[in-house]
Amino acid sequence: MKHTAANIDHNNAVISIRGLEKSFGDYDVLRGIDLDLYQGENLVVLGRSGTGKSVLIKLISGLLRPDKGSIKVLGNDVLMLSTKELQELRIRIGFSFQNSALYDSMTVRKNLEFPLVRNRKGITRGEIDNAVETVLDAVGLSQTINQMPSELSGGQRKRIGIARTLILNPEIMLYDEPTAGLDPITCIEINDLINEVQQRYHTSSIIITHDLTCAKSTGDRIAMLLDGQFQRVGKFDEVFATDDERVKPFFDYNFIQ
């Protein structure tokens, strides 16, 4: 079970979605999504491949427009924002995506400086150095500051990718399959890091994963996408207390029953 007691404000939804629908041609991917992400909460989104998890993230970040429904993020109606306002909103969201690769030709320090220099005009050298050292310490990799990405393990690269996101002090974190392709021990480290980020940065997070160990150890709540809707939402044990043949195989496969 999740081992950190989270400080969640259930009166404050940082993401609020109602009646969201999205189709591509004849395929109705999302068929009426309702979802609240509360301040301080880690919410895990589970679902089979192709059920629309990435589409949901793209709708939340304004990269796709829905056919129906509303999306509020940090008090903003995403569908009403101008391009510039959307860009400003996205800076407040940290994206930890599988393909958010590090720049191979830059040291860890330069990789971490990059988003700061681009997004914080007028920032001083001292402030940059301070921010880099703080996020590296947060992900436990201070010693790698002058290394190249090719000298790091997969787990270390993942941590630096998360540090690069944290450097802009995001209010919301979106993790897309954070443990994919990592060995079990590194997975545990990444799960712990997600929980530490929640505690230390007071972020609210959506974590998309197929890894139920990750779901169990990071999720304050689990939302399972079934047939285009969140049909099972709750604590980990509640979500899996069912004989539903769409749900059981997830559990059985992950825990070898």
Ligand SMILES: Nc1ncnc2c1ncn2[C@@H]1O[C@H](COP(=O)(O)OP(=O)(O)OP(=O)(O)O)[C@@H](O)[C@H]1O
């Ligand atoms: N721009 C697009 N145009 C047409 N179809 C799309 C588009 N984006 C997504 N789809 C379709 O929507 C469905 C949901 O895709 P999505 O990438 O959200 O799945 P997913 O749940 O994230 O899957 P996975 O776990 O494999 O990453 C898929 O059938 C996909 O082909």
